[in-house]
Amino acid sequence: MSTLLLLAGMTLAYGTAAILFALSLYRPRLRPAAFGATSLGFIFNTLALGGQVLALHRLPLVNLFESALLLAWVSVLLYLGFSRGQRVGVVGTFLLPAVAIVGLVAFFLPRGGPGLPPILQSPWLFFHASSGLLAYGAFSLGCILSGTYLLQESQLRRKRFYIFYHRLPPLEVLEQSSYRLNVAGFLALTLSIVFGSLWAETAWGAYWQWDPKQTWSLITWLFYAGYLHARNLSGWKGRRAMYLAGLGFLSAIINITIVPWFFRSIHLFPY
Amino acid sequence: MHLLVLGLNHKTAPVELREKVAFAGPALVEGLDRLLSYPYVQEAVILSTCNRTEIYAVVERLEAGRASLCEFISREKSLPESELSGHLYEHKDAGAVQHLFRVTCGLDSMVIGETQILGQVKEAYLAAAEAQAAGKFLHNLFNHALRVGKRAHSETSISDNAVSVSYAAVELARKIFDRLEGRKVLVIGAGKMGELTAKHLVSSGAAEIIVANRTVEKAEALARLFNGQPVTLAEIPAVLEKVDVVISSTGAPGFVLEKPTVMRAMQARRHRSLFIIDIAVPRDVDPAVGQLENVFLYDVDDLKNVVDANLQWRQREAKKVEGIIKEEAEKFENWRQTQAVVPLINSLRGKMEEIRQKELEKALRKLSHLSAGEREVIEAMTLAIINKILNEPISSIKEHAGRADRDLYLETLKELFKLKTEEGPVGSPTAPTAQRIP
Numbered sequence: 283m284s285t286l287l288l289l290a291g292m293t294l295a296y297g298t299a300a301i302l303f304a305l306s307l308y309r310p311r312l313r314p315a316a317f318g319a320t321s322l323g324f325i326f327n328t329l330a331l332g333g334q335v336l337a338l339h340r341l342p343l344v345n346l347f348e349s350a351l352l353l354a355w356v357s358v359l360l361y362l363g364f365s366r367g368q369r370v371g372v373v374g375t376f377l378l379p380a381v382a383i384v385g386l387v388a389f390f391l392p393r394g395g396p397g398l399p400p401i402l403q404s405p406w407l408f409f410h411a412s413s414g415l416l417a418y419g420a421f422s423l424g425c426i427l428s429g430t431y432l433l434q435e436s437q438l439r440r441k442r443f444y445i446f447y448h449r450l451p452p453l454e455v456l457e458q459s460s461y462r463l464n465v466a467g468f469l470a471l472t473l474s475i476v477f478g479s480l481w482a483e484t485a486w487g488a489y490w491q492w493d494p495k496q497t498w499s500l501i502t503w504l505f506y507a508g509y510l511h512a513r514n515l516s517g518w519k520g521r522r523a524m525y526l527a528g529l530g531f532l533s534a535i536i537n538i539t540i541v542p543w544f545f546r547s548i549h550l551f552p553y
Numbered sequence: 554m555h556l557l558v559l560g561l562n563h564k565t566a567p568v569e570l571r572e573k574v575a576f577a578g579p580a581l582v583e584g585l586d587r588l589l590s591y592p593y594v595q596e597a598v599i600l601s602t603c604n605r606t607e608i609y610a611v612v613e614r615l616e617a618g619r620a621s622l623c624e625f626i627s628r629e630k631s632l633p634e635s636e637l638s639g640h641l642y643e644h645k646d647a648g649a650v651q652h653l654f655r656v657t658c659g660l661d662s663m664v665i666g667e668t669q670i671l672g673q674v675k676e677a678y679l680a681a682a683e684a685q686a687a688g689k690f691l692h693n694l695f696n697h698a699l700r701v702g703k704r705a706h707s708e709t710s711i712s713d714n715a716v717s718v719s720y721a722a723v724e725l726a727r728k729i730f731d732r733l734e735g736r737k738v739l740v741i742g743a744g745k746m747g748e749l750t751a752k753h754l755v756s757s758g759a760a761e762i763i764v765a766n767r768t769v770e771k772a773e774a775l776a777r778l779f780n781g782q783p784v785t786l787a788e789i790p791a792v793l794e795k796v797d798v799v800i801s802s803t804g805a806p807g808f809v810l811e812k813p814t815v816m817r818a819m820q821a822r823r824h825r826s827l828f829i830i831d832i833a834v835p836r837d838v839d840p841a842v843g844q845l846e847n848v849f850l851y852d853v854d855d856l857k858n859v860v861d862a863n864l865q866w867r868q869r870e871a872k873k874v875e876g877i878i879k880e881e882a883e884k885f886e887n888w889r890q891t892q893a894v895v896p897l898i899n900s901l902r903g904k905m906e907e908i909r910q911k912e913l914e915k916a917l918r919k920l921s922h923l924s925a926g927e928r929e930v931i932e933a934m935t936l937a938i939i940n941k942i943l944n945e946p947i948s949s950i951k952e953h954a955g956r957a958d959r960d961l962y963l964e965t966l967k968e969l970f971k972l973k974t975e976e977g978p979v980g981s982p983t984a985p986t987a988q989r990i991p
Contacts, residue, residue, distance in 0.1 A: 311708070438728060439843075441855050443862060447728070448714065453826065454731040517823030520847045 288330035293385030295323030300378035347391035354381040356419025369451035406481030414474035420467030425531040427460035505530030560607030566640040576601040585686040591621040596688040598681040657702040666711035711870040714863035734758035742803030743771040793818035801837035809837040890954040
């Protein structure tokens with residue numbers, strides 16, 4: 283029950299922040315208030331995850347509800363930590379509605395589920411899960427930056443300018459920050475796959491079994507590898523590279539939503 | 554006593570007349586000196602720019618002051634008053650305050666929201682202060698105006714977006730590239746517009762200018778201006794590989810840059826963004842070039858559209874600025890009204906203090922056995938009594954300073970305490986209120 287209340291607080295605060303960000307496009311002085319609401323939402327988000335741990339006596343890595351909360355948590359953490367004071371801080375305008383919607387959706391997701399069976403109790407869990415989380419968070423924020431880039435690019439290309447045009451940072455800044463986040467996400471995903479394989483070896487005796495979850499992670503990894511390659515080596519700068527990164531993100535989202543539902547996986551957990 | 558502004562600007566007078574009426578340098582200082590020797594003129598600031606000449610003056614009587622200012626301009630500039638009269642406008646008191654605020658914020662400028670005027674208002678005020686023509690009232694007024702101007706620019710985006718074609722180009726460059734520092738610019742053609750745009754780019758940090766022109770001498774001349782490098786038209790494809798911005802303004806009848814050339818260059822530069830500004834008519838760059846990935850092509854019409862959109866934006870922001878001005882003008886008006894009651898308050902305080910001193914002296918003479926410490930206690934007590942008694946009346950006088958029934962209140966107070974006041978500064982209690990607000 284208390285988890286639901288905290289979730290309500292989180293969703294309300296993120297939603298308020300989203301509205302404040304939208305208003306701050308017209309009244310830039312509202313920006314600090316938007317950051318304040320974001321931080322408040324983040325506190326609720328943290329408490330909701332903590333509440334889940336206390337209620338169920340296990341790590342919040344089990345169901346889609348927890349995935350949703352963690353994904354919002356990591357993205358907002360990265361945003362508050364790295365983007366807030368920068369010129370890309372304005373992308374909060376897109377991130378906050380997204381996490382508010384994630385909060386709303388979370389109300390309808392199952393919250394129960396058992397913890398880890400003894401065979402999987404291992405220190406690898408921490409490394410595998412935390413690097414995986416970091417990857418998904420970085421990809422989320424990176425994707426929002428890519429989207430912002432595409433929005434700004436299309437305005438410059440069509441020569442029709444809306445309020446966003448004036449508030450958004452230059453294309454180059456958007457491109458570079460989304461690139462940095464995608465690189466960070468890519469490295470974290472690589473680590474997560476490596477840690478996961480090592481863990482699989484200790485628990486199940488095989489590094490790689492072409493489990494749906496493993497396979498889909500590999501597909502995601504390949505998309506991002508393709509993006510990095512295209513951007514750095516073949517000179518596919520700008521829009522096309524952004525589309526590739528967008529496909530990578532789509533595949534990452536499929537990996538935590540559809541894959542665990544439709545395929546029987548030994549992986550057990552959404553992440 | 555009143556604040557009066559008399560002047561002409563780009564809306565009321567043609568440039569020939571504005572030129573004749575302008576005050577510059579020593580003429581301004583001497584003019585201020587002579588202006589103050591006119592009867593009824595107590596303080597003055599002359600604001601003179603290429604679009605306006607305005608005299609802000611504190612005058613004893615409106616009509617006489619106005620006549621003095623007219624006569625002053627006419628004499629200074631040897632123009633008959635009849636030639637001026639149709640072009641002059643005037644504002645008084647609250648209207649004049651509002652006018653100055655609007656001028657300072659750039660709402661009265663030819664290009665709405667321009668910021669140069671802020672500096673010009675400041676200079677005008679400093680010159681008057683130096684010449685000791687601006688007294689307490691104008692000092693307060695102009696400092697307030699400058700604060701309003703700064704507030705308008707920081708709280709609204711009235712001056713944010715470019716309103717000239719060449720600045721619009723620079724702004725677009727800034728939206729594509731993070732910084733212009735270290736960027737390379739190719740200027741094709743040695744036209745004036747190209748030169749102007751390049752100049753803006755250089756002053757925003759662009760590092761290297763390469764000039765390509767059909768006649769090499771002209772390319773060299775322009776390149777020298779920017780410390781740049783002249784090239785021939787044939788070298789353009791190679792140069793395209795290393796520049797970030799291209800400005801084209803040749804008189805050529807056909808296209809100077811075609812799609813295949815730019816496409817090859819884009820491959821060679823690994824699709825780094827290229828911003829092409831085509832300010833030539835007829836156009837120099839094939840519009841198809843704009844379809845290429847990471848190429849941003851803007852022609853003159855595109856830039857003009859940007860400018861128009863920015864002007865519309867400024868118009869919208871101007872409404873916010875009007876709100877700020879209204880608010881600030883009210884604040885100033887409050888101060889002005891309070892100033893009007895200051896002499897009366899001083900006289901009330903003076904009277905009380907006089908009584909206190911007299912009575913204190915009498916009492917202390919009788920209490921000669923008191924120690925120094927005890928005397929101090931009594932003195933402090935008498936002072937406290939006066940302050941406590943006066944506290945409420947004074948704050949209600951200040952409150953009534955801005956109200957319609959002010960004069961009645963002040964007269965009653967004067968009568969009750971038999972106070973004498975000298976004529977106060979602007980808007981003194983004896984001046985009829987009705988005239989003050991036009």
